[in-house]
Amino acid sequence: MKRNGSEIPIQIADLQKSFGEQEVLKGISLQVKSGETVAVLGRSGGGKSVLLKLIIGLQTPDGGSIQVAGKEITKLDEPQLNEVRKRVGFLFRRVGLARALALDPEILLFDEPTAGLDPITAAEIGDLIVSLKRKRKMGAVVVTHDVHGANAYSDRMVLLHEGSIAAEGSFDDLQSSQDEFVKQFFSYSSR
Amino acid sequence: MTMTHLPMFVLAATASGAMTGGRLLDQVPMARNFFVGVFEWFGDLGLFCVRLIRAAITPPYEFGELLRQCDAIGSKSLTLVALAGAATGVVLSLQTRDSLVRFGAKAFLPAVIVFSIIKESGPIITGLIVSGRVGAGIGAELGSMKVTEQIDAMEASAVDPYKFLVATRVMACVLMLPLLTVVSNFCGILMGWVANTLSEPISLRLFLKTGSRPWSSPTTSPPRSQDHSVRIDDWDRVLLPGNPHPRRHRGSRKIGH
Numbered sequence: 001m002k003r004n005g006s007e008i009p010i011q012i013a014d015l016q017k018s019f020g021e022q023e024v025l026k027g028i029s030l031q032v033k034s035g036e037t038v039a040v041l042g043r044s045g046g047g048k049s050v051l052l053k054l055i056i057g058l059q060t061p062d063g064g065s066i067q068v069a070g071k072e073i074t075k076l077d078e079p080q081l082n083e084v085r086k087r088v089g090f091l092f093r094r095v096g097l098a099r100a101l102a103l104d105p106e107i108l109l110f111d112e113p114t115a116g117l118d119p120i121t122a123a124e125i126g127d128l129i130v131s132l133k134r135k136r137k138m139g140a141v142v143v144t145h146d147v148h149g150a151n152a153y154s155d156r157m158v159l160l161h162e163g164s165i166a167a168e169g170s171f172d173d174l175q176s177s178q179d180e181f182v183k184q185f186f187s188y189s190s191r
Numbered sequence: 192m193t194m195t196h197l198p199m200f201v202l203a204a205t206a207s208g209a210m211t212g213g214r215l216l217d218q219v220p221m222a223r224n225f226f227v228g229v230f231e232w233f234g235d236l237g238l239f240c241v242r243l244i245r246a247a248i249t250p251p252y253e254f255g256e257l258l259r260q261c262d263a264i265g266s267k268s269l270t271l272v273a274l275a276g277a278a279t280g281v282v283l284s285l286q287t288r289d290s291l292v293r294f295g296a297k298a299f300l301p302a303v304i305v306f307s308i309i310k311e312s313g314p315i316i317t318g319l320i321v322s323g324r325v326g327a328g329i330g331a332e333l334g335s336m337k338v339t340e341q342i343d344a345m346e347a348s349a350v351d352p353y354k355f356l357v358a359t360r361v362m363a364c365v366l367m368l369p370l371l372t373v374v375s376n377f378c379g380i381l382m383g384w385v386a387n388t389l390s391e392p393i394s395l396r397l398f399l400k401t402g403s404r405p406w407s408s409p410t411t412s413p414p415r416s417q418d419h420s421v422r423i424d425d426w427d428r429v430l431l432p433g434n435p436h437p438r439r440h441r442g443s444r445k446i447g448h
Binding site for chain 1: 340343344346347348349351
């Protein structure tokens with residue numbers, strides 16, 4: 001997979017996922033360009049971690065399509081999925097950072113990397129993400145609750161609400177949004 | 192539980208539920224769910240075993256992790272298994288001695304100890320000790336890894352968790368349990384000899400010889416004036432004094448105190 005802005009490493013179209021009667025994702029469509037860092041925000045239990053697990057193939061969506069590096073994830077068998085996973089680094093709660101970087105992936109998926117960390121260490125994680133983007137042209141999808149931390153390293157933010165994308169854009173775009181949920185989310189995060 | 196007992200149990204459970212206040216027809220879904228749950232459990236177990244076997248026999252192999260698990264399961268359980276086997280041998284020796292003396296079969300004590308430990312007690316005790324210690328530890332370790340999403344992280348890193356976590360532990364148990372059983376048997380027989388020697392000295396060599404061949408010559412000859420020996424025929428049937436020999440016997444021999 002070439003590392004330039006013309007290729008799209010992750011392309012999600014109309015993604016749906018339910019657990020029993022609980023609909024977690026109701027038709028999410030998202031594109032992550034090569035070398036781009038996207039922060040996925042939202043309430044707890046809003047489907048952010050589920051979105052990452054669907055991208056990496058740990059769970060199977062109920063509908064929609066997920067393409068990573070041009071390959072349809074839902075149609076791959078286990079060996080083919082492992083080949084894709086070697087090109088995508090995944091960190092759960094800071095577990096396996098070294099392992100994920102050792103394979104020199106082309107894109108990293110972070111699941112709440114700064115959860116439970118002090119502000120200094122959280123800032124260091126943010127600096128690491130920025131450094132990876134600059135030096136290794138590595139893109140990232142970061143699931144986080146830390147709005148202001150995400151502002152420091154993300155190129156774009158996506159706010160999930162009740163299984164759908166409530167807002168998408170830069171930090172300034174979301175902060176100036178007139179949507180009630182977006183305004184409430186950003187007002188609480190700045191307290 | 193046989194197949195005839197299972198439906199009877201379900202009907203009894205259903206009827207008792209009806210008698211406690213529920214309507215009988217309301218208990219039918221409960222019985223159906225019970226049957227479905229049982230079949231689902233066996234089905235999940237079968238699928239798990241198939242996936243486990245496939246992960247164990249297909250390359251690449253996790254030899255490093257297998258060795259680490261052999262150390263954790265085998266060598267770390269050695270002391271406990273040896274102590275349990277030793278205790279079994281001592282208890283067996285002390286408790287069976289009195290019974291055998293009562294029937295004049297004290298000479299069979301080594302054979303009783305050796306055969307019961309090797310055939311039954313040793314494997315059972317080893318299995319209980321290892322399943323209690325190792326099984327609980329494996330369950331706790333993998334459970335905490337699942338809760339902290341380490342297994343998901345492993346799978347996301349293109350590492351097969353069944354191959355790395357499950358197959359290595361199962362293979363380590365398969366390899367280590369027979370070896371631990373041998374250790375348990377050894378300690379049980381050795382301590383059985385020690386317990387026996389404390390009351391009636393006997394060399395270890397004679398103890399093992401008598402234990403491995405219970406039909407060999409008696410260790411001591413009974414005094415002629417008090418011949419309370421029990422005779423056994425060539426089919427190892429005990430012939431009590433005064434009883435007529437069976438019609439088809441070919442001979443008999445004495446065993447003494």
